Amino acid sequence: MKPIQLSIVIPLLNEAESIQELHEWISSVLIESNFSYEIIFIDDGSTDNSWTIISDLCKKNEFVKGIRFLKNYGKSQALHAGFEAVQGEVVITMDADLQDNPEEIPELYNLIKNEGYHLISGWKKVRYDSFFAKNLPSKLFNAVARKTSGLQLHDFNCGLKAYQKEVVKHIKVTGEMHRYIPVLAKNEGFTKISEKIVQHQARKYGDTKFGSERFINGFLDLINIWFLSKFGKRPMHFFGAWGVVMFSIGFLSAAWIGGSKLYKLYHQEPAILVTNNPWFYIALSAMLMGLLLFIAGFLGELILLNTNTGKNYKIKSTNNIKSHL
Numbered sequence: 001m002k003p004i005q006l007s008i009v010i011p012l013l014n015e016a017e018s019i020q021e022l023h024e025w026i027s028s029v030l031i032e033s034n035f036s037y038e039i040i041f042i043d044d045g046s047t048d049n050s051w052t053i054i055s056d057l058c059k060k061n062e063f064v065k066g067i068r069f070l071k072n073y074g075k076s077q078a079l080h081a082g083f084e085a086v087q088g089e090v091v092i093t094m095d096a097d098l099q100d101n102p103e104e105i106p107e108l109y110n111l112i113k114n115e116g117y118h119l120i121s122g123w124k125k126v127r128y129d130s131f132f133a134k135n136l137p138s139k140l141f142n143a144v145a146r147k148t149s150g151l152q153l154h155d156f157n158c159g160l161k162a163y164q165k166e167v168v169k170h171i172k173v174t175g176e177m178h179r180y181i182p183v184l185a186k187n188e189g190f191t192k193i194s195e196k197i198v199q200h201q202a203r204k205y206g207d208t209k210f211g212s213e214r215f216i217n218g219f220l221d222l223i224n225i226w227f228l229s230k231f232g233k234r235p236m237h238f239f240g241a242w243g244v245v246m247f248s249i250g251f252l253s254a255a256w257i258g259g260s261k262l263y264k265l266y267h268q269e270p271a272i273l274v275t276n277n278p279w280f281y282i283a284l285s286a287m288l289m290g291l292l293l294f295i296a297g298f299l300g301e302l303i304l305l306n307t308n309t310g311k312n313y314k315i316k317s318t319n320n321i322k323s324h325l
C-alpha cells in the first residue's frame, strides 16, 4: 500500500451542515491530484448530529477517520488529538466551516514536501469576517505576536496550515495555544517557517464558535508563551536576577540608613529613630521582595528538575532503532 502522503486534520464543534460538503470538496481536490491521504475529523463535543455524519463517512471510506471527545475541550485539544493520530508525511489543518479552501492543499503540500519548510501558515490576506469583530483586533494580535516571537507572519491564527509530520508529533498544543502554533514550533527548533496567501470564504452555515473572550484569552496566552519561551527552561535567570537586584537595593539602602544613624550618634548629632525613617520600610520591603523572587526562581528550578523526564533533546535520525514516530 502506498504510504499516506497527506493527513487532513479537521477540528469541529457543531458543524453538521458543512461536514459532508467539506469532505466532498477535499476528496475531489486530492483525488484529482492523485494523493494518498487520510481525513481525520475531531468532534470536539458537538451537540448536533456532526458525529453521526462523521460515522457515516467513516463507514463508507476507510481513509476518513473520526475522533469524538466526551465533551467540548476546545480547538487546541482537538488539534492535539488529531496530531497524535496522523500518519501522513505532510499534515494539513483546516477549519470545518468551509471558510478555508481545500484547493490550497496541493500547493501547501509542495511547499512542505519539496521546498523543505517545517511549517507553512495560511494568510487570509482578504478576510471575510466582520471588520470590528475581528480584523482590527486580529491586526493588533498579529503585530504583538510578531514582535514577541520574532516570526514574520501576518496571520498566526489561520486555521489552514501545513506541517511536516515531525513538527506536529513534537509540539504540545494545550490551553488555547492553537493561535500560536508557529511560535510553539519555533520554540521546539523547527525554524523553517513561512506563510502562503490563501483564499478565504465567509462562513456558510452557523456562527463563529469563539466569543469576545478570545481577545483577552489570546493576549494572556501570548504573554504566557513569550514568558515560557524566554524563561520556561531557566526560571532562575528571571526571578533570581530580579531577586538579587531587589535584595541589593534593599540591603544597600538599609546599610546606608543604619550607617548614617551610627555616624550621627558617634558625632553626637541629633538623629531620628531608624524606624521613624520611611526609607527604612522601603528598604525592608525591597529586601523581602528580593528574597521572595529568589525563592520563586529556586522553586521553579526544583520543579523543572523533578518533572524533567530527561528528554530535553530531539533525535534527528537513527540507525536500526525503531522510531516511535
Ligand code: UDP
Binding pocket: 010, 011, 012, 013, 014, 015, 044, 072, 073, 074, 075, 078, 094, 095, 096, 097, 099, 159, 207, 208, 209, 210
Ligand atoms: N472549534 C472546535 N472547538 C471549539 C471551537 C471551535 O473544534 O471549541 C472548531 C470549529 O468548529 C471550526 C474551527 O474550530 O472548525 C474554527 O472555529 P470558528 O470558525 O468558530 O472560528 P473563526 O473562524 O470564527 O475564527
Ligand code: MG
Binding pocket: 095, 097, 099, 203, 208
Ligand atoms: Mg470560521
